[in-house]
Amino acid sequence: MDWCKRKKSGALVKKQRLVRGRERGEILLEELIECCDGKSNPIKFFSADDILKATDNLSECTCVSKLFGHGKWYSGMLDSHRTILVKKLWRGHPDYPRDFYRGARDIAISSMVSGHKNFMKLVGCCLEFRFPVIVYYDAKKQYCRLDLQLMLLSWNKRMKIAEEIATALAYLHTAFSRPLIYRNMYIQNILLGEDGVAKLTDFSNCVLIPQGETFVKLGFRCVGGDYDYMDDNYMINGLVSEKTDVFSFGSLMQKLLTGEERFREFYGRDDWKILEKRKFPNWLSKSIGEGRIDEIVDLKMLEKMGEVSEEERCRMKAFLFLSERCIGLRGEVPKMVQVVKELRNSSSGL
Structure with missing residues (x-):
């Protein structure tokens, strides 16, 4: 019985994440259109499962303590064996779309400046957690x-x-x-x-x-x-x-x-x-x-x-x-x- 409850609970969490991701995807699209003048920028959308797998379930051992600030940073690795840095935002109230706009703007502009040496190289984002997640290439640098x-x-x-x-x-x-x-x-x-x-x-x-x-x-x-x-x-x-x-x-x-x-x-x-x-x-x-x-x-x-x-x-x-x-x-x-x-x-x- 407990196993069945856990399975249903896990399925509900996944469904909520997908719904949240779709709703926030619309907000991000608005930001991309406004900031980028409708031009396409390569942004990969990761699922919550992708992020959890890459960072050992966002465990403390993957935290990059020297990067704490307005978000929590984690190191990780994709299936392609490419190292990444994951920034999990935590400012504002994650359940209000208006507060998510700031995270969406961060993602949109990161996509515009990604090729410049004095900005981080964006890989993509995940919109399924309560707080948005931004993924950057680490290039094995500290x-x-x-x-x-x-x-x-x-x-x-x-x-x-x-x-x-x-x-x-x-x-x-x-x-x-x-x-x-x-x-x-x-x-x-x-x-x-x-x-x-x-x-x-x-x-x-x-x-x-x-x-x-x-x-x-x-x-x-x-x-x-x-x-x-x-x-x-x-x-x-x-x-x-x-x-x-x-x-x-x-x-x-x-x-x-x-x-x-x-x-x-x-x-x-x-x-x-x-x-x-x-x-x-x-x-x-x-x-x-x-x-x-x-x-x-x-x-x-x-x-x-x-x-x-x-x-x-x-x-x-x-x-x-x-x-x-x-x-x-x-x-x-x-x-x-x-x-x-x-x-x-x-x-x-x-």
Whole structure:
């Protein structure tokens, strides 16, 4: 009798998964049509059984602990013996279609950028679990979140990461018929592969700029990202444009230079929720110019560098000046393509 009950229960779960998959497939199709202008992108749809088999039933031993963030990551292997990374989302309420749209957008845009070296290579997805699952090719590389590795990284490596993430953002802004605004800049969303290449992940908060427009207005509830990555126009008015990403990238640059701990000391996370306290101190660049870099630069990084040469000091100063231009402290805010160009020029010869 117990065996019969278990069999019926298992059949019911499978039926519920199939129904859920069909309903969510319609939402994903809507996102693909909106984001991809109706163009076809190769996305493989996995069943729940496929995912469970590949990851040993999503067991703890397959969890990739260094990738935890806004989803839970697992390593696995397909029947073709190709290794994969599986991200199981868990934000929002999985039973409401409106909350699934963010996961669907992540999948849709991942399919658009999959061929670029600074994004993860998408294999497909599974829509049958309570929370959607996204599958990426692992290529037998180990990945780790940038925030967990930052204190171990050299100055040259940090500059390279900045250039690669700037390249990723510039690609989102220019590679498609309408600019894609990332607007979800967390340092936790940047993964580092064992080959040292930085990859930007999580497109759940991406927005498209309407044809012929330069910005889009969102309601406050739609605002995503951390406070220290938000420019005033975005935080106060809900206006999203390419400058939204440029500002957040400037903030990221300063974190790369100062380290997260020191960045928090300078600004204070809670203060950034109070508009009159949302100010970057201008004395940062002055301190570097006067040689007092130990007051600003990540001390862990300085320990690795030993004595800082005049050439490295100049690079740090240029890096900081560019970050200040990005956040609007020094004249006109540059486009991301210009930021990439200047970072490449600064790092040439490294």
